[in-house]
Amino acid sequence: MRSLCCRIESSSWRSLQCGSATVRFLQAACGGWLVGALLMAFLLMALSGCSRQPAQFEPNRVYMRHQKLAERADDFQTERLQRRVQDVMHVLTFFFGTPDEPNFPDIEGLPLGDHLQLNLLQMAAGSANQSRPGAPRGLYRSHCARCHGITGDGAGPMAGQLDPYPRDYRRGIFKFKRTPSTLPPTRDDLHNVLMGGVSGTDMPAFRELTRVQREALVQYVEYLSIRGALERALIEEAAFQLDEDELLLDPNLERTSSTLHADQLAVLNDIASEVIQPWLEADQQVLEVTLPPDDLNSPDSIARGRELFFTTLTNCATCHGATALGDGQTEDYDEWAKELEPSNADTLSQYLSLGALPPRTTQPRNLRDGIYRGGFRPEELFVRIKHGIAGTTMPNVATQLTDRDIWHLVAYAQYLPFDPLSHPTPLPADDTSEGTPQSPTDPTDRNASGSDADRP
């Protein structure tokens, strides 16, 4: 041991600067070529992992394939498609900048500058290493990117291991919100998710962040969503409106023909306006929640809710199952997965080779667990039942039922976790009347009826 120490001490630290000297040092320290070589290889691998390459947004190749811009994954190697990808990415960079230097388009009549604040986007974007005193950066990459990805495509390094998969922001579809299912969420909705997390998933709560930091993250999520939605719109434009050799924004035209260049920009501004406008109006589209009836959670209210649960007007039992265990329909897919055409194995393999995550079937909520991803408060349940859940097979029943009936359904959903059958062992008769909502059959009525044999 002493000789080893002597050998280490006698080795010059300066020799670390060249490879051969390092190997000699490692040899001296470890006493063997093999160990030295292994350590050297490990050192090289570690150093190569630390190289600084600027982060980049990934193009949405999956949607390009979906819009028939490409037939197979190999097609993206062709010059035609590479040119198309570059064109879309060029427009997006022109409007939204890069992951390190985000920006947003300044379009006339579109007050996006009032909605998004550049300093907050800067705080969320970039790497944490770029932080300066008084100017923190990299919030998104520190807290969100490992699951949601740099691009917000829900395909971060951890995404494959999570169930459910993290949200892909690029479609602009968010499940848990107070706006109609076809509209984007409000900023408060996104704040609520950050504050409370999503129960029953891997999405944690971020209460430890300051309000400003959460606001920065919310705005950055909006930024990524708008950018992703515009990318999809541009891909559709390229697929259906442009000729083979035509570009969305030809950089050469700026020098050769300012008129054509202005025309291209005007078209792009129109497309961007269509994408951005709903985000600016989301706050005005918040759904109204009517007051619950006075007899909410009464046995009759629960019984009425149970009856509605089984009607074809609501179709609740079809997906949630007759016993509400969430196992009625377990072979359907949500909107994100449907885009991958999971029923077609050949097409699906193309999507998977383009980086899409293997689609998973939707799991309707087990209502007897009482764990609701979108919140368990009666108002939250009411909104989800009435307006459905965007991007999923949960439909809206606003046209089928009155608000009063929807409240009865809420009452039944809230009762189910406390139903005696939800528990593995029967509750003692005395306990059922305390601390839990009453059974749909009022115990007092039961006594009044004389005997249990009178009822079916």
Place this chain on the structure above:
Amino acid sequence: MARKRPNHHARQPVREEPSVSQPVVAASSASSASGPRTRLGRRIDYLLVALGCVAVAGWLWLMATCVWQRWIGSQGLWPTPSEAGLDVIVGAVIAVAAVLAAGFALLARRAAAATTRRLAPRLFLLLALVPAAFALSAYYYENNRLRAAGLISHGSGAALHDDPGIYYVQAVRQRLQSLYRELDERRTNQPDQFSDGDAARLEVVIALQENVVGWTEQQIGHWLDDPSQGRGLMAVVAYQVHPLASSRWVVEQSLEQESRDLDRRKQWLVLLQDYCQQKEAALTRQQESGSGGDSSSAGNGPSSAAAPASGAVKPAAVAFRFASAAEMEQVMRQKLESLGLQHWAFARSVRDDTSDGPMIAERLNQIVTQQDASEARSAYAQQTLQPLLAAPQPIGLNEQHRWLQLPVYFPNAREWAANYFPVRRLNQVFVFYVVVVSLFALVSTGQPASEAGVRRVRLVLWGWCAAAAMSLLTWMLFYLL
């Protein structure tokens, strides 16, 4: 990595009482014989024997605990394939005897290495191998019986249930669904491979889905108000799959009550159907005459504008036989209350409902569907459930159709499975290990003992102790924690 050993041959006694370790050392090469090493070797041997005894004692304890747990947990009423029968106890005893005999054979083999007595080790080897072979046969037989009953270790989480509750019924349905998918896919995609046997299986699966699982889930989810009645129905499902004597009384009670309720419910459904049809007729008459305002039938919200649900069975329209909607309400409510229907949540909901059109049609559809299902269930109960209860030794679905392999319920099933399957696997591995060790010792009995041979024997004994310790540790992890 062999170490050099000092030569203390001169200090080693030439002839001594044969002990567990000494003779081996004496007969081994001169370089391996030493006083301290001999003492150390003897201590190691004692330690090995002690550890072996502890392992065997722990093993016996473990088996006794399982037997006790099964006896106490269900008061002696466990499923036939896994009851603590004679085969299990005898299997455990002969397995322990095999392990003990193998240990003694190894020790005797070491003793014999220094002398010329070879009979003892061979006798012990025979004592080890014969019961070990019996033990392995008993395990094989028991495994087959468990598998035939659907009690498979790798699926213990899903196949065994402690409680015949909604999750048990769900598991049965999922198993039936997977069987249905499999058979249906074969029928559709590979019709040439779809045999008559498959067609019969498909019929069985469909019948079970409709009359057993589907009926039960619909009743407990929608139609029954009393949770204890729902539990009774689920107990019936569990009894059908695997009849347990302990459940017989509950099942008898449940079926008796169901039989009474079915007769009564058929009458009640007729009354409710009449009530809904009269409400619908009143509504139609009001719409035709253009008058409104009746509280019981006026549209009040989106449901009035919605189209009737698709796929609904539309009952035949009937004529309105009352003077007015108000009279109809009064008369029908009296009828409902005279039959005690105000205590049925569904009937109460129908009585108090003020919505119109689609909801009434929806209810009529539900009532008609329920009437059909009740008829089918009555027939099924008479043909299948009553004979099952009447049989002195009832045969469950899993035994009747071995391909079904439906999840099974019995008391403390999960707790039992968490102990039983790991323990049995460990026992099997342990006995197998003993057989291998014994064979190894048998092969090397005639060879002169050498230092390497001594090390091999020690290695084997250490391995045995390690396996025993692992067995104990696993038992502690599975049972104590």
